[in-house]
Amino acid sequence: MSSPLLINAAELLRRPGSERLVELQTTVGELGIEDDPRLEADAEVDVRLRLESLTDGIVIDGVVRAPWVGTCRRCLEPAAGIAESDVQELYQLVLTDPEAFEIVGDQLDLRQMVREIVLLDAPATPLCRDDCAGLCPVCGVDRNTVVCTCEPDRADPRWDALSELRAQLDAPG
Ligand SMILES: [Zn+2]
Numbered sequence: 001m002s003s004p005l006l007i008n009a010a011e012l013l014r015r016p017g018s019e020r021l022v023e024l025q026t027t028v029g030e031l032g033i034e035d036d037p038r039l040e041a042d043a044e045v046d047v048r049l050r051l052e053s054l055t056d057g058i059v060i061d062g063v064v065r066a067p068w069v070g071t072c073r074r075c076l077e078p079a080a081g082i083a084e085s086d087v088q089e090l091y092q093l094v095l096t097d098p099e100a101f102e103i104v105g106d107q108l109d110l111r112q113m114v115r116e117i118v119l120l121d122a123p124a125t126p127l128c129r130d131d132c133a134g135l136c137p138v139c140g141v142d143r144n145t146v147v148c149t150c151e152p153d154r155a156d157p158r159w160d161a162l163s164e165l166r167a168q169l170d171a172p173g
């Protein structure tokens with residue numbers, strides 16, 4: 001069974017300067033990503049690339065989209081989204097660039113490249129949404145759904161000291 005992530009590039013390599021568009025879907029599991037709580041095995045990863053051949057390799061640019069899940073760092077509710085990553089990579093017949101991937105047997109193996117991007121761009125400390133209001137530091141309610149009347153100053157221990165002092169002054173001597 002051949003993987004859709006294995007691209008035969010013989011045709012491209014014969015004609016430097018030629019282009020090919022590649023659109024494919026794979027899954028987190030097919031990429032060989034396991035045990036990453038942000039990435040569910042059956043989550044579908046969308047890959048759209050433009051391949052352009054050089055005399056000694058192939059330049060790739062495009063976009064990879066991968067769904068992620070997590071816990072919002074502010075309100076602690078479930079969070080989910082799609083990480084969209086710009087791709088710019090080089091595949092070479094003979095590796096001279098330390099960042100490049102190797103072309104083996106006229107084939108581009110996109111698997112490792114896409115896996116690295118998906119792992120890198122899934123957020124480590126996500127937000128459920130950009131303007132998440134988070135939890136109230138005083139009473140702990142989720143301020144996205146509940147309006148509380150807490151004033152942040154009330155949590156300041158200096159007020160306790162002041163009111164204690166006032167109570168002492170007011171107390172009949
Ligand atoms: Zn949130």
Ligand SMILES: [Zn+2]
Nearest residue numbers: 136139148150
């Ligand atoms: Zn509150």
